[in-house]
Amino acid sequence: MATHSDLPLLLLMTLAKVVVVLGVLLTAIAYIVWMERKVVAHIQSRWGPYLVGPHGLLQPLADALKFLFKEDIVPDEVDRPIFWLAPLLAFTLAFLSISVIPFGESITIAGHTIPLQITDLNVGLLFVLAVTSLGVYGVALAGWSSNSKFPLFGGLRSSAQLISYELSLGLAVVSVVLIAGSLSLREIVEQQRGLWNICKQPLGFLLYFTAAVAETNRTPFDLPEAEAELVGGYHTEYSSFKFAMFFMAEYANMVTVSCLATSLFFGGWLGPVFGPPLVRSLLPVLWFALKVLAFLFVYIWIRGTLPRFRYDQLMGFGWRVMLPVALLNVLGTSLIVAWRSV
Amino acid sequence: MLEAYLPVLVHFLVVLALGLIILGLSAWVGVKRPSPEKLAPYECGMPPVGDARERFSISFYLVGMLFILFDVEVAFLFPWAVVYKSLKWPGFLEMFLYIAILLAGYLYIWKKGALDWSR
Amino acid sequence: MIAPLFYIFAGLAIVAALSVVLQRTPVYSALSLILVLCSLAVIYLLLGAQFLAVIQVIVYAGAIMVLFVFVIMLLNARQESPTDHSLFARRLGLPLLAVFLAEVIFVVVGHFSGTVFAAGATFDGGPGAVGGLLFRNYVLPFEVTSILILVAVMGAVVLAKKQL
Numbered sequence: 001m002a003t004h005s006d007l008p009l010l011l012l013m014t015l016a017k018v019v020v021v022l023g024v025l026l027t028a029i030a031y032i033v034w035m036e037r038k039v040v041a042h043i044q045s046r047w048g049p050y051l052v053g054p055h056g057l058l059q060p061l062a063d064a065l066k067f068l069f070k071e072d073i074v075p076d077e078v079d080r081p082i083f084w085l086a087p088l089l090a091f092t093l094a095f096l097s098i099s100v101i102p103f104g105e106s107i108t109i110a111g112h113t114i115p116l117q118i119t120d121l122n123v124g125l126l127f128v129l130a131v132t133s134l135g136v137y138g139v140a141l142a143g144w145s146s147n148s149k150f151p152l153f154g155g156l157r158s159s160a161q162l163i164s165y166e167l168s169l170g171l172a173v174v175s176v177v178l179i180a181g182s183l184s185l186r187e188i189v190e191q192q193r194g195l196w197n198i199c200k201q202p203l204g205f206l207l208y209f210t211a212a213v214a215e216t217n218r219t220p221f222d223l224p225e226a227e228a229e230l231v232g233g234y235h236t237e238y239s240s241f242k243f244a245m246f247f248m249a250e251y252a253n254m255v256t257v258s259c260l261a262t263s264l265f266f267g268g269w270l271g272p273v274f275g276p277p278l279v280r281s282l283l284p285v286l287w288f289a290l291k292v293l294a295f296l297f298v299y300i301w302i303r304g305t306l307p308r309f310r311y312d313q314l315m316g317f318g319w320r321v322m323l324p325v326a327l328l329n330v331l332g333t334s335l336i337v338a339w340r341s342v
Numbered sequence: 343m344l345e346a347y348l349p350v351l352v353h354f355l356v357v358l359a360l361g362l363i364i365l366g367l368s369a370w371v372g373v374k375r376p377s378p379e380k381l382a383p384y385e386c387g388m389p390p391v392g393d394a395r396e397r398f399s400i401s402f403y404l405v406g407m408l409f410i411l412f413d414v415e416v417a418f419l420f421p422w423a424v425v426y427k428s429l430k431w432p433g434f435l436e437m438f439l440y441i442a443i444l445l446a447g448y449l450y451i452w453k454k455g456a457l458d459w460s461r
Numbered sequence: 462m463i464a465p466l467f468y469i470f471a472g473l474a475i476v477a478a479l480s481v482v483l484q485r486t487p488v489y490s491a492l493s494l495i496l497v498l499c500s501l502a503v504i505y506l507l508l509g510a511q512f513l514a515v516i517q518v519i520v521y522a523g524a525i526m527v528l529f530v531f532v533i534m535l536l537n538a539r540q541e542s543p544t545d546h547s548l549f550a551r552r553l554g555l556p557l558l559a560v561f562l563a564e565v566i567f568v569v570v571g572h573f574s575g576t577v578f579a580a581g582a583t584f585d586g587g588p589g590a591v592g593g594l595l596f597r598n599y600v601l602p603f604e605v606t607s608i609l610i611l612v613a614v615m616g617a618v619v620l621a622k623k624q625l
């Protein structure tokens with residue numbers, strides 16, 4: 001139990017970490033959007049954003065300002081409280097799970113050793129899953145409260161999609177827990193010092209990443225916003241910054257999912273470390289960031305390459321391929337772990 | 343133990359405040375020029391037809407039900423996986439039996455066509 | 462530190478629970494119920510039951526309530542209209558409510574002591590502890606759960622697909 005003297009210190013340190021992490025996350029999101037537009041443009045032999053700043057580097061800032069000053073249209077007959085609540089919920093939950101992700105080992109400032117993680121929970125992994133499982137409501141409520149046909153169908157489809165792939169996501173993660181014997185993300189990373197989990201769990205990783213792409217509503221699973229049939233999906237009626245909140249939530253979820261993939265399968269912050277103490281404590285953060293960035297690039301690459309599933313294919317794939325394969329992967333992993341520990 | 347959870351609360355409150363500030367700010371500075379057409383639900387430019395909140399396919403309801411049941415199963419897998427290394431073979435048999443029984447249920451819903459969305 | 466947090470979240474749970482009953486729009490009731498379940502999760506946490514707290518959110522707030530919301534959307538449930546004042550509620554409900562309240566007050570007053578809050582510091586309800594108990598001491602109930610889920614799976618399909 002924290003004694004009363006170090007409680008204010010803990011709170012202050014936490015607040016500082018939260019502000020830094022959120023600042024980095026928001027900036028990262030802005031530039032992932034820029035990166036996405038650039039990469040997809042180059043895949044399609046276009047230039048992408050080019051006018052605002054050198055190579056369009058100030059585009060995210062311009063976008064944010066535009067969103068802020070756009071008219072915030074609240075259509076008649078929407079359910080106003082829930083119409084407001086839905087984007088807030090999506091935003092809050094999307095930015096919440098980052099709190100248990102370890103992005104480095106620890107740093108020593110003025111005699112205090114500060115772990116580079118907002119907090120390490122011994123149910124950390126389950127905490128991320130719990131927050132993810134609540135994310136359905138942002139989508140479902142946005143669709144319902146809009147009182148319009150496209151959002152309703154979009155919201156409904158996407159909630160059904162989210163819950164279906166959540167099962168495979170959970171099962172894919174269980175196999176990592178079997179190897180690590182812990183739900184604390186820090187311990188899971190530490191335990192990969194010898195060999196990254198990707199070598200032990202290639203199938204588990206494939207399942208995780210597929211489910212994660214579906215959970216974040218990205219191509220080829222971006223049915224909720226299949227513009228050809230559903231216009232904008234659940235956020236059709238949203239405009240101005242309320243729309244931007246959903247947009248930011250989607251990218252924040254992408255970052256979280258990539259961070260989790262890095263921590264669970266690619267050794268988190270682990271990597272070669274050298275040099276003076278300060279460099280020593282900051283290099284892991286760099287490795288972590290580079291690994292996460294690689295995942296985000298794969299996300300964008302997939303979007304530029306693959307066509308979209310049909311809805312019945314999507315649900316069929318989730319329930320008839322992902323779920324049984326993930327279940328068998330858990331059994332297979334447990335068999336091997338039991339064999340080796342005898 | 344509890345002080346590990348306090349930062350989560352702090353983080354949650356900061357994020358919530360941030361969200362509220364952004365929403366409030368955009369509602370405050372954004373232009374407001376409403377018109378009946380703008381405020382109508384979007385239906386590809388046509389005047390809206392009928393009520394938006396229609397009843398829809400039972401499949402969505404079924405998928406919700408099945409999700410709960412399999413989610414409970416996954417919930418049991420986590421504590422099992424954490425202590426698995428100390429349980430060894432008895433642990434494997436316990437979970438094998440459990441999953442086998444649930445696989446029977448899974449095969450049943452597959453046979454019944456509950457997982458077929460093209461119908 | 463624990464006591465003020467307990468009072469905040471217990472208060473939140475009670476207010477949200479009242480809102481579940483008093484709201485006329487079903488979706489609002491469902492949302493309030495989600496809030497109740499999340500506050501309960503925090504109270505579990507304060508008691509040291511960390512694993513139970515996250516599972517509470519995953520299973521109750523994140524799965525069961527999703528089905529509730531689906532059903533409300535499915536049935537296109539609108540505002541409730543107040544029913545005729547039922548005699549059953551007045552003749553039986555109110556006395557039963559009074560008895561129940563008296564019972565709760567009796568238990569709380571009779572057994573309350575200041576030590577309750579201290580539990581969080583000593584009790585380990587982490588995933589390891591739960592797993593150890595569940596898979597060593599309570600294997601049979603665990604296995605029986607699978608049959609329970611099997612029956613529920615079959616029931617769900619039979620109810621939803623009568624024509625098959």
